[in-house]
Amino acid sequence: MIHFEEKKLPNGLHLIVHHDATTPMVAVNLTYKVGARDENPERTGFAHLFEHLMFGGSANIPSYDAPLQSVGGENNAFTSNDITNYYVTLPKDALETALWLESDRMLELAFSEKSLEVQRNVVIEEFNQRYLNQPYGDVYLLLRPLAYLKHPYRWPTIGKSIEHIREATMEEVKDFFYRFYRPNNAVLSIAGNLNMDEVLPLVEKWFGDIPAGEELKHEYPQEEQQLQSRELTVEREVPLDAIYKVFHMPDRLSPDYYAFDLLSDILSRGDAARFNRRLIKGKKLFTDVQAYIGGDFDPGLFSMSGFLNPNTSMEQANKALWEEIEQIKKEGVTEDELQMAKNKVITTHSFAQTSVLNKAMGLGIAAVIHNANLVNEEVDFYKAVTTEDIQRIAKDFLKESNSTTLYYKAKK
Template sequence: MIHFEKFTLSNGLQVIVHEDPTSHIAVMNLMYDVGARDEHPLQTGFAHLFEHLMFGGSCNIPTYDTPLQQVGGDNNAYTTTDLTNYYCSLPAVNLETAFWLESDRMLGLAFNEKALEVQRKVVIEEFKERYLNQPYGDAWHHLTNMAYTTHPYKWPTIGQSLSHIEAITMDDVKAFFYKFYRPNQAILVVAGKVTTPQVAALCKKWFEPIPAGPPYHRFLPQEPDQTQPRHKAVQGNVPFPMLYKAYHMPGKGMPGYYAAEVLCNLLGEGKSSLLHANLVEKQALYTRIDAYTTESLDPGLFVISGSLTEKIPFEAAESALIEVLKQIKDTPLAALEKVKNQMEAQLVFGQVHLIHRAQELANATLEGDTNLANKKIEYIRQVDLEAVQTIAEMVLKKENCSTLYYQTIP
């Protein structure tokens, strides 16, 4: 159980406090309600680029990292399709330094042409290194573009094209900042050796003077139901062939989401999972096979990917995989309970880390209910065999699938 207190500032900033007197550190997690799904189709990759720009200094502080390191702190950030998250940890006695730094760059980012060019080059190199020059690096581009025809999940967080990142101007940066990086678009979690009155006083001092921005109303194009299977084959300089199958599934908070998560673990978690036991151990058609979900707020993807054993044709490997999926209807209760216990254990162990607790509270708040951080285990426990079989029938349909054959160059 993650205990917390919650309040909202007059400018709309949501604040969650998790007191842990056993810790000697404090964690500040600031989550902005903006991700790749909020980008213009011709300006993709902007949310991720902006994450980098936020470390380029504010109007009053030339560099973000130096003052934090001087008081024994460290920090990091990440961007997803749905959100951008910044977090730092530092000795609890130096908590106000984190408030000073985070509030100052929310108040006024340093709109510096040199910083933009530096971070643009960093992101372009990351794009080339991880997506263009790495084996299978472009697989996600192919897969999302095939699975989504309308929704902005059709481009990865890194962006659809290098040209989009190259074309971003300082005017674009300013417009993005004042639209999304406002207190009413943010969730602040402070955790560790802190008290709620202490955090409330620091919030009033450092964050409450920052003006709210105009309300952002998200109207995203909804992805229509997929009614026909989609297939694509590509070749690349890769060590072995890979098969990818992506099925549309419910988003977080939607009926069937937790059943789909349990199904995913049943299929792909560990050596006793259905896919590994049958396709790697028993039939030796794959050297490795995994299942995972995109864990997105809007309807996402249930993905199965596997590397084929040498000289195994794609068609044979895919056919065997589909036969394993049919076995879900015969899943014994003991196997389901084992998977649910494993998922519960992972959630409990994850909460050992203070940063993880803070991020769980922020994510749950973004979903609309901070207490979801404590409800997940119960939702997983409630998933029964009927729910798993029902979601499998709904999701793992041929017409709901986009398949990618990633072939080696002959």
């Protein structure tokens, strides 16, 4: 159980404080409610670009990293389809350094043409290296717009095209910042050996005068029910054929989200998982095959992917995946399989709660999803899943009309 206190500042900043007396460190996590799904379809990749720009200097602080490193702090960030998350760990006595740094870049970035050009080139290089020039790197550039026709999940966080980043103007960058990087669009979560009475005056000191932005509704065009299977075949310079198959699944707050997560573990987490026993070791059709979910807030995708053995055809691989699905529909999973998957999830969850950073981050992200107490409720949601639930979701969602398949062939 993670105990916490909450407070909302007059400018809308949502503050969460967790007291952890076991550590001399403090974690400061700032979650902004902006991800790839909030972008203009003609200017994608901006959320990720801003993750980089936020380290390029702010209105009053030319270097973010130098002051933090001088007090023994570390920091990083990540962008998803739903959020952009920044986090810092540092000694408790240096807490104000983190609040000073984060508040100044929330107030205003430096917005220099030089910084924009530098970070734009960094992102373009990342796009090239990780998505265009890396084997299998363009999978989700191909698969997402095939699976999604309306929802902005149809592009990855890096964006649809390098041109969207290359052509980004300073005016567009400033508009994006002042729309989304406002206190009323953020959750500040702090964990360490401190309490709300200690933290609140410091947060008010550094963040209290930052003006709120417009109230954002965060409403997105939703997918219509998929009624027909979709597929795409491509050839690339890669070592092995691969297959990627996805199915639409419910959103992050649905009880079925937890059933899908457990199903993915039953299929591919660990040596005893079905895919490993049957498709890799048994039938020897794949060198590797996985099932997984993305964790998206809105209705997401349940995914299966595998690298084929050289003597396995695409038809054999596809048939084998469908046979595994049909067996679950027909026979379900065993109580032992489900309990083993639950035990792994509970162990992972418990271990994560030993980290002060994981607790601060978990509280902040949970508050954006629904409410901060979600971090304490999730284990019970996993425990409530039954074998009947697993069989039901397989029947309801894992059907051909709800499937999208990418056949990724190695050039001969």
